[in-house]
Amino acid sequence: MSDIQLDSKFLRKLEHLMLQSLGVYSGEMMGGRRSKRRGNGIEFTDHKSYSPGDDLRYLDWNVLGRLDELFLKIYEMEEDLYVYILVDSSKSMSFGNPTKMATARMVAACLGYIGLAKQDIVRLTFFGDGLASTSDIFKGRGRIFRVFDFLNAGHASGATNFAESLHAFVRYNRRHGIAIVISDFLDPAGIEPGLKTLIHNRFAIYGLHVVDPLEEKPALVGDLNLVDSETDAVLPVSIRRQTIEAYGEFFERHCLGIRRFLNSYAGHYIKVPTTTTLEDLILKVFRREGILR
Amino acid sequence: MTFANPFAWALLALVVVPAVLYLLPMPRRRAEQPSLLLWQKMLSERPATQSWRWLRTLASFLLAAAIIVLLSLAAGKPVFGPASGEGKTAVIVVDTSASMKAPLSPGGAATRFDRAKEIATRLVTALPSGRRAAVVAADVTPRGVSGLSEHRDITLRKLKTLAASDSRGDLAAAARVALELAAGEANADVYIISDGGADLSDVALGGAKVQYLRVGESLPNVGIVACKARRAFEDPDAFEALVRVQNASDEKREVSLRVAVDDNTVETRTLTLAARAVASESFTGRIRGRGILTAALTPGDAFKLDDTARVTLGGAQKMQVVLVSDVPDRFIESALSANRGVESYLATLTKYMESRPQPDVLILSGVLPPELPPGNLLILNPPNATSLFQLGEPAATPKIVDWDRAHPVMADVTLQDVHVPSARVIKPTRDAVTLIEGPDGPLMVAFSSPERRVIVLGFDPGSSSLSFRVAFPVLVADAFNWLTRGSSGAAPVDANLADARESDLTVPAELAFADAKVSGRDARGGGLGEFWLLAAMGAVVLVSVEWYLYHHRVTV
Numbered sequence: 001m002s003d004i005q006l007d008s009k010f011l012r013k014l015e016h017l018m019l020q021s022l023g024v025y026s027g028e029m030m031g032g033r034r035s036k037r038r039g040n041g042i043e044f045t046d047h048k049s050y051s052p053g054d055d056l057r058y059l060d061w062n063v064l065g066r067l068d069e070l071f072l073k074i075y076e077m078e079e080d081l082y083v084y085i086l087v088d089s090s091k092s093m094s095f096g097n098p099t100k101m102a103t104a105r106m107v108a109a110c111l112g113y114i115g116l117a118k119q120d121i122v123r124l125t126f127f128g129d130g131l132a133s134t135s136d137i138f139k140g141r142g143r144i145f146r147v148f149d150f151l152n153a154g155h156a157s158g159a160t161n162f163a164e165s166l167h168a169f170v171r172y173n174r175r176h177g178i179a180i181v182i183s184d185f186l187d188p189a190g191i192e193p194g195l196k197t198l199i200h201n202r203f204a205i206y207g208l209h210v211v212d213p214l215e216e217k218p219a220l221v222g223d224l225n226l227v228d229s230e231t232d233a234v235l236p237v238s239i240r241r242q243t244i245e246a247y248g249e250f251f252e253r254h255c256l257g258i259r260r261f262l263n264s265y266a267g268h269y270i271k272v273p274t275t276t277t278l279e280d281l282i283l284k285v286f287r288r289e290g291i292l293r
Numbered sequence: 294m295t296f297a298n299p300f301a302w303a304l305l306a307l308v309v310v311p312a313v314l315y316l317l318p319m320p321r322r323r324a325e326q327p328s329l330l331l332w333q334k335m336l337s338e339r340p341a342t343q344s345w346r347w348l349r350t351l352a353s354f355l356l357a358a359a360i361i362v363l364l365s366l367a368a369g370k371p372v373f374g375p376a377s378g379e380g381k382t383a384v385i386v387v388d389t390s391a392s393m394k395a396p397l398s399p400g401g402a403a404t405r406f407d408r409a410k411e412i413a414t415r416l417v418t419a420l421p422s423g424r425r426a427a428v429v430a431a432d433v434t435p436r437g438v439s440g441l442s443e444h445r446d447i448t449l450r451k452l453k454t455l456a457a458s459d460s461r462g463d464l465a466a467a468a469r470v471a472l473e474l475a476a477g478e479a480n481a482d483v484y485i486i487s488d489g490g491a492d493l494s495d496v497a498l499g500g501a502k503v504q505y506l507r508v509g510e511s512l513p514n515v516g517i518v519a520c521k522a523r524r525a526f527e528d529p530d531a532f533e534a535l536v537r538v539q540n541a542s543d544e545k546r547e548v549s550l551r552v553a554v555d556d557n558t559v560e561t562r563t564l565t566l567a568a569r570a571v572a573s574e575s576f577t578g579r580i581r582g583r584g585i586l587t588a589a590l591t592p593g594d595a596f597k598l599d600d601t602a603r604v605t606l607g608g609a610q611k612m613q614v615v616l617v618s619d620v621p622d623r624f625i626e627s628a629l630s631a632n633r634g635v636e637s638y639l640a641t642l643t644k645y646m647e648s649r650p651q652p653d654v655l656i657l658s659g660v661l662p663p664e665l666p667p668g669n670l671l672i673l674n675p676p677n678a679t680s681l682f683q684l685g686e687p688a689a690t691p692k693i694v695d696w697d698r699a700h701p702v703m704a705d706v707t708l709q710d711v712h713v714p715s716a717r718v719i720k721p722t723r724d725a726v727t728l729i730e731g732p733d734g735p736l737m738v739a740f741s742s743p744e745r746r747v748i749v750l751g752f753d754p755g756s757s758s759l760s761f762r763v764a765f766p767v768l769v770a771d772a773f774n775w776l777t778r779g780s781s782g783a784a785p786v787d788a789n790l791a792d793a794r795e796s797d798l799t800v801p802a803e804l805a806f807a808d809a810k811v812s813g814r815d816a817r818g819g820g821l822g823e824f825w826l827l828a829a830m831g832a833v834v835l836v837s838v839e840w841y842l843y844h845h846r847v848t849v
Contacts, residue, residue, distance in 0.1 A: 092327035100327075160328075186328040215327060225321040228329040235329045236321060237336065250335040 004109045004148045013283060014110060015117045015141075017292045021081055021178060021204070046074045080139070082123070082177025083115040084203070086169065087154060088210075089126040091230040092186050094156035096212030096274050101156040103274045104182040104210050110282050111180055112147040114292065116140060123173065124150050127165035128158040134172065159230045160187045162194030169198070176202040180291075182272075184210050185258050192261060205267035206291050207258060212274050217248050301369020304361070311357040315350060360835045366828035382441065382478040383426045384471040385413050387455060388487035388508075390431060390462025392795045395488070395596045397509050405509035406457040409486040412506055413455075416484055417448050427474055428452055431467035431487065433460050433699045441474065459598060461792040463698075464491035468503075468806075475501050489801035489813070490794055497807040505804045507813035513542030515566065515590060516599025516796035520789055522586045522606055524634075525577075532606055534559075534576040536588045540566035541797035549591045552576045554584045554606075571793070580606055599796045602789040611636040612777060613652035617645045622658050624760035625673070628769040635773065654776050659753065669746050669776035674753040675717075681740055682725075682749055685718030688733060691752075695730040702728055702739060702748065702775045706764045713759075716752035739775070746776045 006014075047060060050070035063071045085108045093101040108124060115122040121139050124147065126132035135150040160183075169179075179198050185191050185207070198205055220226075221244075226235040237243070259269035270289045272281060286292045326332065393406035417426050426448050428438040439451040464487055475481035476499070483503045519537035524530075532554075540546045545568055551561040559578040566572055580586075586604045593600045614637045616625055629637040638652070642660040651668050658673040665679050678684050693708045708729065718734035719725075728748070729737035740747040754760050759768075790796065803812045 095325075095327040184327060186330050188328070188330050212327075218324075218326070220324055223319055223321050224324045226329055226332055227323055227325045229325050229327050231329075233329055234323075235332055235336075237332065243339075246339060247331070247335055250331060250338075254331055 003152050004105060006109065006113070010279060011113060014114050017114050017282070017287070018118050019081070019083060019111065019115055019120065019178060020290055020293050047071045048074055081115075081118075081120040082173075082175050083111070083120045084169075084173060084177055084179045085111055085122065085124045086166075086179060086181045086183075087124065087126050087151070088128070088160065088181075088183030088185075089132050089154050089156050089158075090128040090160040090184075090186075091157050092160065092184055093210070095184075095229060096214060098274055099156070100184055100210040100212055100274055101154075103272060104208075105151045105154065106278050107208060107210075107272060107281065108180075108182055109148055109151055110278065112138070112151075113141070113144050116144055116147070121177070122147065125169060126154040127169065129161040130164050131168045131172065132158075134169075161189060162187045162191045163189060163197070164194075166194035166197045170201045170203075177204070178206065179203040180206040180208060182208040182210060184215075191258070195261070195265075195267075199265045199267070205262060205265070207262045207267060207269045208272050209255060209258060209269065210272045210274065211255075216251050218244060220244065301365045304365040304368055307365075308358050308361050311354060311361070315354040315357075356835060356839060360832050360839070363828045363832035363835065367825045367832060369825070381424050382475065382481035383416060383420055383424065384441075384474045384478075384481055384483045385416055385426060385428045386431055386464070386467045386471045386483065386485045386487070387413050387428060387438070387452075388431045388462055388464055388467075388485075388491075389455065389457045390464070390490075390795055391457070391459050391598050391790050391792070392488055392490055392596075392798060393457045393462075393508075394459075394598060395509060395512055395514070395798050399512060399595055404457070405488050408508045410452065410455060412486050412508065413452055413484075414449060417445055417452065420445065425478075427471075428455070429467050429471050429474070430455060431462045431464040431491075432458055433463060434697075435463060435467035435470040437470070441478070459790060461790075461795050462491075465493050465496050468493060468496050472496070472498065472501050472503075485804065485811075487804075488798070489804060490797055490799065491804075492794075493804055493806050495807055498809050498811075503804075503806075503809075503811050505811045505813040507800055507802075507815050509798075509800050511800045512595055512798040513544065513546070514594055514596045514599070514796055514798045515540050515542070515546050515548050516596065517588055517590060517602040517789070517791065518571065518599065518793040518796050519573075519791050520586075520588050520602035520604055522604040524580075524606065530579050530581055532578055532580050532586070534578075534586055534588070534604070535573060536576065536602070537571060537573045538564055538566065538590065539571045539793050539796055540569065541793075541799065543568045550574060551589050551591065552578075553587045553589075554578060554580055556587075559586075596796070596798060598790045599792075602791060604789075612654065612773060614638070614654045614656060614773065615640060615645070615650055615652040616656040616658060617642055617660055618656075618658040619660050622755050624755045624765065625656065625658060625769070628766040631766050632770055632773070654773055665747075667745065670748070671772055671776065672747065672749045674751070675749060680722065681747060682722055682738070683720040684751070685720060685734060687715050687717050688731070689715055691716045691731040691733065691736065693729055693736065694732055696737075697726065697728050700726060700728055700739070702768070702771050704767075704771050706768050706771065708759070708764065711757060711759045711762070713752050713757045715756070719749050719751045748772050748776065 047063070048071065050059065050072055054072050058072045060071045060073050063069065087104050087108050089101065093099065093104060112122050112124065116138060119139065121137050123137050124135040133154065135147070138147055195205060220239045223238050226237055227233070255271060262269045268289060268291060270285065270291060276285065282292070387409050389406065393409060394404050397403050397405055397408055413428060420426055423443055425441045425443045426439070426445070427441040428448060428451065430436040430438050438455055439448045442448055468485060471483045475483050481502070483501055484506055485503060486506045486508060488509050489507065516539055517536060518539040519535065522532055522534040524532050534552060536550060536552065538548065538550060545566065547563065547565045549561060549563050552559045560576055562574060564572050564574070584606045586606055587601065589601045612635045614629060614635050616622070616629065616637060616639050619641050626639070629635055642662065646662060649666065654669050654671055655666060656671045656673065659676060661672070661675055661677060661679060665681065675684065691713055693711050693713065696706070696708050697703050716731060716736050718731060719736065719738045720734065721738050721740065723740065725738040725740050727735040727738055729735065736751045738749050754765060759765050801813070803810045
């Protein structure tokens with residue numbers, strides 16, 4: 001397991017980015033984002049006619065003096081955003097070179113830094129067949145090293161259970177926000193129940209599908225015993241060229257199924273190949289896909 | 294098929310190894326995957342993937358087995374023999390008679406003898422190593438081409454030099470020789486490669502394993518089976534000729550027979566011959582001095598040897614013969630007087646020594662001068678040894694064991710059961726040909742040198758039963774012919790086939806021996822012969838294919 005290291009030049013580029021919030025959420029503390037709640041903020045946005053009961057503190061005296069009419073100044077609030085980064089730490093994430101886990105950690109670190117730089121509230125969670133570990137709530141870019149420490153402490157092991165893990169996540173995190181799920185989405189029981197739990201609890205979902213090239217097109221041929229890395233289950237198969245082609249098609253259908261499911265609930269699906277450089281991924285792919293702006 | 298190298302059988306047994314390996318469950322390589330979720334779902338949608346896997350396994354096994362088999366064939370040098378004898382020894386009789394010069398099929402260029410030689414070669418080649426083979430040529434007299442030997446190369450080399458003759462063959466005698474050779478072996482096969490056409494009724498197999506490998510197919514043929522010519526008794530400038538023509542086919546044939554002397558046509562006759570019929574035609578004409586009479590049939594056919602016959606007509610001068618004997622010899626005198634081409638003189642040894650004439654042939658019967666006179670000599674019952682020969686002790690009633698049937702002196706002479714009351718063995722002191730063989734050695738020999746020819750007979754023909762036989766004057770006439778031709782040095786020899794059996798190109802289905810009939814088998818030529826090189830190339834190709842499939846991960 002390698003420690004997360006991001007050079008300062010790349011970090012400066014990240015500071016110019018912002019997580020797309022997929023909607024505006026009311027926070028508890030003042031943040032760096034516009035709130036849909038108006039009136040108590042500091043940034044002027046509009047005027048409105050006075051109605052009995054309105055707070056006279058916001059009366060625009062200049063307009064009253066010039067026009068002799070009562071208008072109130074309306075200000076927009078700037079609220080904080082909760083960014084939850086959920087990293088799949090099941091054994092299947094240890095596949096590939098670099099491992100899917102390593103890619104997931106780097107992506108999570110970048111997104112965490114972007115969130116912290118924009119005064120968002122960031123929380124990280126490792127999950128497998130349940131919640132493995134959950135970080136504190138971080139705010140402010142000075143907390144980035146604690147983010148890195150948390151991510152470095154995670155390791156891939158155990159099975160995958162989206163439903164159990166995300167139910168526990170929702171119970172533990174009552175404040176809704178953006179849920180960035182970084183996973184290979186390989187759950188024998190299915191990923192839909194778990195993701196629906198997030199959706200029903202008003203979490204906006206970004207599904208980052210970490211994919212190793214050998215998952216899409218395995219370099220396998222002949223009579224083999226395929227071993228499940230999570231369960232040690234054995235599947236005897238005879239693989240030939242046509243089998244690999246069929247598997248590749250099946251894998252594409254699998255990805256498309258995840259994309260369609262997330263899109264149907266206003267979520268986003270992004271495929272994250274482990275071979276793509278981090279810079280390309282963050283600065284090009286994620287911006288193109290709309291996760292960052 | 295057999296292997297030249299028996300080690301190949303052991304190599305071939307290695308096929309068992311891949312067979313066992315393929316029967317054993319194949320260990321599978323483990324390949325860890327992040328999850329089997331997608332594999333299981335995909336395979337549940339493609340249940341037919343494994344259904345014909347056994348076919349792939351079978352093909353793979355067959356490929357491995359084929360490589361082993363081909364390598365075994367290459368190492369073992371498989372040879373395909375035309376016969377399947379299982380004996381340890383093979384005695385091969387090759388018919389070299391004139392009929393073997395007939396084409397294999399009408400219009401074909403290859404002859405029966407070509408095929409026979411090819412079959413014999415393949416027979417020898419196909420013999421497993423360590424087994425012995427002998428080759429006997431069925432010539433005028435049986436001839437051992439190659440004695441029993443396990444050195445195949447030597448046998449093949451001798452077989453290569455074998456050639457068909459222009460005369461009749463004695464298949465019966467060759468078969469007898471082969472059977473005697475085979476009888477001396479523990480387990481021998483006798484192969485007779487022939488077109489048949491032989492009388493084997495006096496040859497007994499005695500339980501020997503004989504295979505008759507037929508060559509050629511029966512062909513219709515019209516040929517001259519006899520051609521004789523002589524000067525007329527009354528008129529030395531006239532000649533008489535007899536030509537016998539045989540139709541050896543099952544259909545009526547019409548041919549034209551032309552007789553000419555030195556290219557001057559004497560007469561041309563059209564002959565209509567019924568199926569299997571023989572016609573004898575006599576001709577007369579005039580000739581001055583020596584000449585060659587030619588009889589020719591038109592149209593010719595596939596067998597050219599018997600379409601033309603030639604006879605040399607000698608000069609009109611009679612042969613001068615002096616018979617020197619101290620006692621009257623009626624039988625010799627009669628033989629001389631019966632020969633119209635001979636002018637004979639009689640003399641005692643004393644009289645001869647007075648004048649010492651030099652005739653064409655000098656006959657010394659029971660007497661010898663102190664030194665052998667020059668010229669051609671016929672010495673009968675010599676009283677003492679000379680510079681040419683020594684004499685053995687007199688032997689009572691020696692039996693004639695054999696005689697040289699191929700020698701011109703013995704042509705048309707049969708000495709079967711001839712009784713000789715007393716004889717002495719001739720022991721030549723220089724190169725000589727034995728004409729008559731007795732139990733203790735030669736009874737008649739012939740010396741030949743550029744200067745002269747000498748024949749010595751070790752007994753008195755007048756006291757033997759030979760003098761009562763037709764063979765005697767024939768023997769004397771043949772002896773005169775041979776002696777005088779040697780002296781001239783350039784006398785022409787009539788070399789006609791003139792044999793009814795050889796002209797009959799029918800190939801019998803079986804050979805009838807005295808005690809059994811052996812059915813013939815058509816032994817075809819060609820075939821694969823030694824194809825180890827093909828096998829080796831096949832193995833290389835298969836290994837290359839396997840190598841390509843493996844390294845390019847070609848799967849099915």
